[in-house]
Amino acid sequence: MKDLACQQFQDAVAEFLIRHQSILDILSKSQESNARVNRAVVKAVTDCGCIQIKAEKKEIPPEATLADLKNLLSNHMDGELCPNCRDIIEREIGKSLFYLTALCHSMDINLYDALKREHDKVSTLRIFNFT
Known part of the structure; x- marks a missing residue:
């Protein structure tokens, strides 16, 4: 039942993923989106x-x-973070999550399962989790 939010998000992404269905598009948009997160953090510092x-x-x-x-x-x-920078960074992280979820959908990977697997690994290895 705890995976409901992840599944709902993954279902929504799958339903509305129209323009970027190619794995190549998803990968390049994901990379661009991650760069925008980095840029938003830099702007919080520099601007x-x-x-x-x-x-x-x-x-x-x-x-x-x-x-x-x-x-x-x-x-x-x-x-x-000021409210404006927080809003911008949260939006950019949301876009990154969208493309990560699109990648999961395209490769028939359940987002919750990937999240759960990583959580279990971190919980097991604790401070020895040097990834």
Whole structure:
């Protein structure tokens, strides 16, 4: 029953996927869509300034354990997305999800099954999941 939202989304994508049914179109649109997500995040930094990237090498103490790394390492991001940037990035992620789902549909892969498999792997391997 938990896969209902994924299945409904996959069914909707399958129903409305008209222009980009070719696997080549889907792959190229997916790549373009992912680039637009990246661009939206960059614009949040460079145009809006609601977030900042502050990247530097983190010194990891020799006695640090793998469990310590979660607290020692950061995402290098300061600030919080403003409502406008959040809206743009969410829309772009949605388009990426559309094309990912279209790829699943074209290859007869159930989106929920792929998500569940990855969840199970991450849950099993936990911090050892270096993908």
